[in-house]
Amino acid sequence: MTDYLIEAAGLVKRYGKHTALDGVDLRVKPGAVLAVLGPNGAGKTTAIRILATLTSFDAGTAKIGGMDVTRQSAHVRRMIGLAGQYATLDEELTGMGNLVLIGRLLDLRKSEASRKAAGLLERFGLTDAAKKPVALYSGGMRRRLDLAASLVGNPRVVFLDEPSVGLDPGKREELWKIIRELTADGVSVLLTTQYLEEADALADEISVINHGRVIAHGTPPDLKQIVGGQAIAIRLKNVSQEEEAASILSGVSGNPVERATQNELIVPVDSDQAMFEVARRFEAAGVGVSEFALRLPSLDEVFFTLTGKPADEDQPDEDSRSHS
Structure with a gap:
């Protein structure tokens, strides 16, 4: 069979x-x-x-x-x-x-x-x-x-x-x-x-x-995984915190941050551990987010x-x- x-x-x-x-x-x-x-x-x-x-x-x-x-x-x-x-x-x-x-x-x-x-x-x-x-x-x-x-x-x-x-x-x-x-x-x-x-x-x-x-x-x-890597995507509650959030994301990942929309930031990361470090630093800095996700590349990519x-x-x- x-x-x-x-x-x-x-x-x-x-x-x-x-x-x-x-x-x-x-x-x-x-x-x-x-x-x-x-x-x-x-x-x-x-x-x-x-x-x-x-x-x-x-x-x-x-x-x-x-x-x-x-x-x-x-x-x-x-x-x-x-x-x-x-x-x-x-x-x-x-x-x-x-x-x-x-x-x-x-x-x-x-x-x-x-x-x-x-x-x-x-x-x-x-x-x-x-x-x-x-x-x-x-x-x-x-x-x-x-x-x-x-x-x-x-x-x-x-x-x-x-x-x-x-x-x-x-x-x-x-x-x-x-x-x-x-x-x-x-x-x-x-x-x-x-x-x-x-x-x-x-x-x-x-x-x-x-x-x-x-x-x-x-x-x-x-x-x-063929495209390679993961990315952290966050949507801020307050757009006035964009620069501070971008600095944290860049500091943790070592990569430049992409501004997808006015209050959405995306940055490539090497591992899912970066997500926990970003969350810790956001909490310490008082940066509020309405969305926080670890994304794989899309099938379109x-x-x-x-x-x-x-x-x-x-x-x-x-x-x-x-x-x-």
Whole structure:
């Protein structure tokens, strides 16, 4: 019995002279979330399409639940759910009709497919729109319906390609809750995202892909260590104490202090012990703070350090090559 529900080793995919994947390894345990980060064109969608049995590959191995995605593709498809970057819905059918159709294609009895569809529509906040044609849905509603469709078959593995695109912050939080519920039931989730806070909030592990290669892998705290160091961030109660606070921070850390806002100061430190010394000196000097935190670098900083570009910087879209 495999320890991983998703296993890819040495995946290579070429489109003519272009190498979309160049030896990619990905593994996800039951009940875990792997976030795959990378700029557009890095190979993220190509990897998902291979694992979802939609695209062939040139070298390497890919298994879902121990089953080969090429030789046992029919069995693999019974185990997975997929929500791609673009909704794949029948616009002439209602929301209910789309989900019931998928259920019937998965050999559910009509009554069972209807019950499953109703439950998913409620779960994704679409009950009021259940009888409306999808053509009348907003972009966010279509996205939620597409995500619901990926769960009709009670999959053991779910692939989510940019799942939060088109969702407002409130609906994004609802999606995150659903993903956490899935993993609590033992479902493995592989998601691609360019929302760094999404990866930080959901992922047990993160793989960063650039130019078809995995250039970093680890837990969110592991990756944040790549940038190096920690920082003390304080927000003063009284801005008139800024100079005194900055002097203490600089004296303890030996580093220059950054003024992030009018009353917020940030300074790099070598260890968490510096935080206790700063607190002691602030108390002795009577410096009041409303916030006092020891921070690791953000995933945005990690992404920039690894790839040399912000997470949202546009690159050629791999989809234009990978759908052929």
